[in-house]
Amino acid sequence: MTQTDLRPGPSQGSTGQDVSDSSFSIGSRRVLELDGSRLLRVGARPSLGQYLKELWHFRHFLFYDSRSRVSSQNNLDSLGRAWMLINPMLQALVYLTIFGIILETSRGVINFIGYLIIGVFTFRFITSAVTGGATSIANNQRVVQSFNFPRAALPISATVRELFASIPVFLLMAVLVYFLGDYMIGGLEEGVVNITITWHWLLFFPAILLALMVMTGLGLLLARAVNAHNDVRHLITIGTRIWFYTSAVIFGVDRFADAGHGWLVTVMHLNPAFCVLDIIRHAWIYDGFADPMRWVVLGSWAVGLMVIGFLVFWQGEETYGRER
Structure with a gap:
């Protein structure tokens, strides 16, 4: 040989x-x-520092993808993007009729119409952003399997997209609150405080920024969960409904304190969505500051969920795009 x-x-x-x-x-x-x-190795998870650097390089994609998807929404509908404004108005009208007038949840709430408008419009933005981020990986499997990029770009882009889509909604909300927020209709006679535009209205921006951080972190956490188990989608639907009723969107939180449910009031005060609504309501409707603890709780949720959500999502980087 x-x-x-x-x-x-x-x-x-x-x-x-x-x-x-x-x-x-x-x-x-x-x-x-x-x-x-x-x-x-193809598909290997990069180090955390390298991952952050790659994600920063994709920042232009985040904004471009967000703007382009917003522009294409409702293109097949006759009224087009007008539905982005019509939907929250119809929801607010339904809740006003059923809960405010028929069930009289307006009792004890000053300027209930403005209170309701802020609750419905803002919470709709919160849930849309969380749901969009949670399903961003599962709904874009072909993109994940075809291109090499930091997967966190998808849930972050979905959250930013909802922010861009909500800009005209927030403008409409401000107009409705200013002109109709202190208006009384039959059965809503709990008192009125005249609404005026002051510098307190600017508190809306830091409150929404912190809310965006909360939703991004939560979206990252849920995106990994949905990618691993698609059944989590159904739990998100149920969870957002529970979140709705524990955020005092359509009724005042004091009604639970008066009924002796102090534990539920505590849960609401620790709820980041309630904190966002309470800050905006005090700034726009009652021309003042919310309890400082609202800022503490909201800020803690924002930082905590951003850090934890990003780390958890990064740990699962190699699992995204696998055939199930």
Whole structure:
């Protein structure tokens, strides 16, 4: 049996010059030896620092994808993007009729119409952003399987998209609160405080920014859960409904304190969505500041969920896009 001669030797090109100093001759063939120390396995999770750097490089994609998807929403409907404004108005009207007038949940709430408008419009934005972020990976499996990019870009983009889509909604909310927020109709006679525009209205912006951080972190957490178990989608639907009723969207929180349900009041005060609504309501309707604890609770949720949600999502980077 003849042994194969593996002797290092120079490799020459057509000009007779050395091509590589790291080569081996196998019989009459020469094989180059490559340094693979810097190569990464396809789909491998990068380090946290590298992941953040890659995500920063995709920042333009985040904004472009968000704007383009907002522009294409409701294109097949006759009224187009007008439905983005019509839907929350119809919801507010339904809740006003059923809960405010028929069930009289307006009792004890000053400027109930403005209170309700802020609750319905803002909470709709919150739940849409969370749901969009939670389903962003599962709904874009082909993109995840076809391209190499930090997967966190998808849930973050979904949350930013809802913010862009809600800009005209928030403008409409401000107009309705200013002109109709202190208006009394039959059965709503709990008192009125005249609504005026002051610098307190600017508190809306930091409150929405903190809410956006909460929704991004929650969206990252849920995106990994939905990717692993699609049944989580149904739990999100139920969870957002419970969240709705524990955020005092359509009724005042004092009614539970008066009924002796102090524990439920505590749950609401620790609820980030309730904190957002309470801050905006005090700034727009009652021309003042909400309890400082609302800012503490909201800020804690924002920072905590952003850090935890991002780390949990990053840990599962290699699992996204796998066939199930």
